[in-house]
Amino acid sequence: MEQTILTPATEQTAPKRVMLSGIKPSGDLTLGSYLGAIKNWKERSEQFDCYYFMADLHAITVRQNPADLRRRTLEQLAQYIACGLDPDKNTLFIQSHVPQHAELGWVLNCYAMFGELSRMTQFKDKSKKNADNINGGLFTYPCLMAADILLYQPDFVPVGEDQKQHVELARNIVQRFNGVYGEVFKMPEPYIPKVGARVMDLGNPESKMSKSDEAGNGVVYLMDKPEDIARKFKRAVTDSDVERCVRFDPETKPGVANLMSIYAACTGKDFAAVEAEFEGKGYGAFKPAVADAVIETLRPIREEAARILKDKAYLQTVYRQGAEKAGRIASRTLRKVYKKVGFVER
Ligand code: TYM
Numbered sequence: 276m277e278q279t280i281l282t283p284a285t286e287q288t289a290p291k292r293v294m295l296s297g298i299k300p301s302g303d304l305t306l307g308s309y310l311g312a313i314k315n316w317k318e319r320s321e322q323f324d325c326y327y328f329m330a331d332l333h334a335i336t337v338r339q340n341p342a343d344l345r346r347r348t349l350e351q352l353a354q355y356i357a358c359g360l361d362p363d364k365n366t367l368f369i370q371s372h373v374p375q376h377a378e379l380g381w382v383l384n385c386y387a388m389f390g391e392l393s394r395m396t397q398f399k400d401k402s403k404k405n406a407d408n409i410n411g412g413l414f415t416y417p418c419l420m421a422a423d424i425l426l427y428q429p430d431f432v433p434v435g436e437d438q439k440q441h442v443e444l445a446r447n448i449v450q451r452f453n454g455v456y457g458e459v460f461k462m463p464e465p466y467i468p469k470v471g472a473r474v475m476d477l478g479n480p481e482s483k484m485s486k487s488d489e490a491g492n493g494v495v496y497l498m499d500k501p502e503d504i505a506r507k508f509k510r511a512v513t514d515s516d517v518e519r520c521v522r523f524d525p526e527t528k529p530g531v532a533n534l535m536s537i538y539a540a541c542t543g544k545d546f547a548a549v550e551a552e553f554e555g556k557g558y559g560a561f562k563p564a565v566a567d568a569v570i571e572t573l574r575p576i577r578e579e580a581a582r583i584l585k586d587k588a589y590l591q592t593v594y595r596q597g598a599e600k601a602g603r604i605a606s607r608t609l610r611k612v613y614k615k616v617g618f619v620e621r
Contacts, residue, residue, distance in 0.1 A: 285583070292465075294323040296431040297330040297370065301337060302486030304354050308542045310437025310471030315572055317359035325353060325365040326427050326601060332370045332377060332419060336412040337487065350580070352495055352590055357579035363435065366522075368597030372424065374610040377603035380415075380420035382612055383615040385419045386452050396440060421445035424463050426499060428603040431466040436473040437483060438464050456615040462607075471540035480529040498577050501570045508534075508566035519557035522550055525591040531558075534565045541568040 296316060296445045298308055316327055348369060355367055359577075370376050392398065392414055402409045412419075425433055425446050432442050442465040449460045474484045476492030485494070495507055512530040513519070523546040525532040535549050544552070553561045583589070614620065 283288050287334050291322070291324040292430040293326070293427055294319055294431045294433060295326040295424060295427045295463075295519070297328040297333075297349060297423055299330045299334045300351045301339065302345060303347065304351060304497040305474075305484050306497070306537065306573070307435065307474035307484035307575075308473050308486060309358065309431070310537065311437075311468065311498055312433060313355065313358045313360075313478070314471065314540070315433040315466065315468050315476050316365075320360065320364045320418035321429070326368075326429070326604075327360060327361075328367055328368045328373075328423070328597075330370050330423070332380075332550070332560070333416060336410065336416055337401065338408060345410070349587075349590055350584060352594060353583040354576065355579045356583055356593070357576045362593045362597065366600045367595050368592055368601045369594050372594065372598035373601045373605050375426055375602065375609045376419065376422050377611060379426055379605075379609055382616065383418040383421050383448055383452075384415050387415070387421070392417060393596075395444070400488040404471045413612060417441045417444045418448075421448045425449065425460045427601075428461040428608065428610045429463050429582075430461070432463050433466040433468075435471075436467055441529045450476070451502065454569060459611060459615055472538050474537060475533040476531065477507055477530075477533070480512055480533045495569060495573075497573060498578075498580065501574065504570050504573070505566045508562050508569070511562060511565075513562075519559070521553035521558070531561075534561065538565045538568050541572045543567075576609050 295313060298304065298312065304313075310564070312401070316325065319325065329351045331344065331348050334344060347525055352367060352369075356362060360367060395417055396453060398416065401413055421444060422440050424442070425448070432438075432445075435440060442463065446462060449462050453459055476482050476484045476493035477495070486496075490511055492507055495504055499507070511534060513534070514528050514530055516528065521531060521535065522528060523532050524534050535546060538544070540593060553564070
């Protein structure tokens with residue numbers, strides 16, 4: 276999908292536009308989460324009023340080890356900050372600390388149709404992967420995600436390609452709800468990066484790089500050490516092209532196209548420049564160059580996250596302040612919704 280054009284904030288005096296997104300702490304953050312989502316978030320914090328959260332309510336749609344979930348939620352917060360999300364400029368919070376998410380989620384369950392929820396590709400994929408635990412939460416997941424979004428009335432929701440369908444469903448809910456009750460919710464736009472929107476597994480370029488995969492070698496984690504990143508890229512699948520030509524062709528050369536996307540996203544170069552740079556050099560020169568670009572992109576994040584993670588008191592201050600601010604905005608929207616649907620005021 277074409278990236279929505281975000282013009283610089285021309286009207287400095289107008290209220291800032293709002294951006295919101297979240298990530299499930301269901302696994303360690305990957306290069307995919309970074310290039311598809313977080314990288315786009317930090318580039319906008321001056322221009323927008325930004326809300327970013329750890330989607331722990333969403334994480335339990337798949338069984339989690341409680342201690343791991345707790346640890347990863349805090350690690351994720353440290354990583355958000357290390358990626359450049361300044362807590363003074365962005366509202367960073369833990370989803371379960373703002374109960375309005377679950378409350379609005381229930382209401383929106385009643386405004387989403389069984390048919391449309393059944394068509395969600397993530398529900399189908401996750402049902403296949405967790406055949407022994409196809410729970411109700413997995414099915415109604417997009418209603419909770421719609422609540423996450425609509426509570427804050429955002430203009431843009433920066434996500435990777437795989438979440439576009441869920442944002443579209445939130446848009447359907449807005450249309451349906453506003454159609455009955457008037458302009459309650461603002462219509463959110465998905466904001467999807469031009470490169471990095473779908474980072475694929477290095478060992479299997481047909482499938483998305485995913486934090487919940489046990490795979491290991493095809494998944495690059497934000498906290499991976501340089502030698503691990505180098506090893507993973509060395510083993511990355513390319514193709515059997517005898518000329519070993521670095522050319523962007525996702526149909527016939529999905530492995531190389533994935534590496535080119537990663538390289539382009541990390542260096543800011545476009546595909547033509549990447550092709551020119553490696554013309555006649557083959558995969559032997561290309562793969563280590565991609566590894567180096569990723570190592571240098573992630574190095575400062577890893578070092579800073581490790582430092583921040585040691586300061587538990589600081590993290591607690593950040594997530595408490597974040598929940599307080601988020602809760603104020605969220606309760607305003609929820610109050611309006613409750614009134615519209617006919618609940619008696621407390
Ligand atoms: P999640 O936790 O699966 O992924 C977090 C974000 O990272 C993006 N992403 C990728 N982008 C490119 N390539 C990849 N391989 C890759 N893997 C992940 C995802 O698109 C996403 O933007 N349901 C959401 C979390 C959520 C949310 C929300 C997002 C809950 N409520 C409200 C936005 C707004 C999810 O499971 O993302």
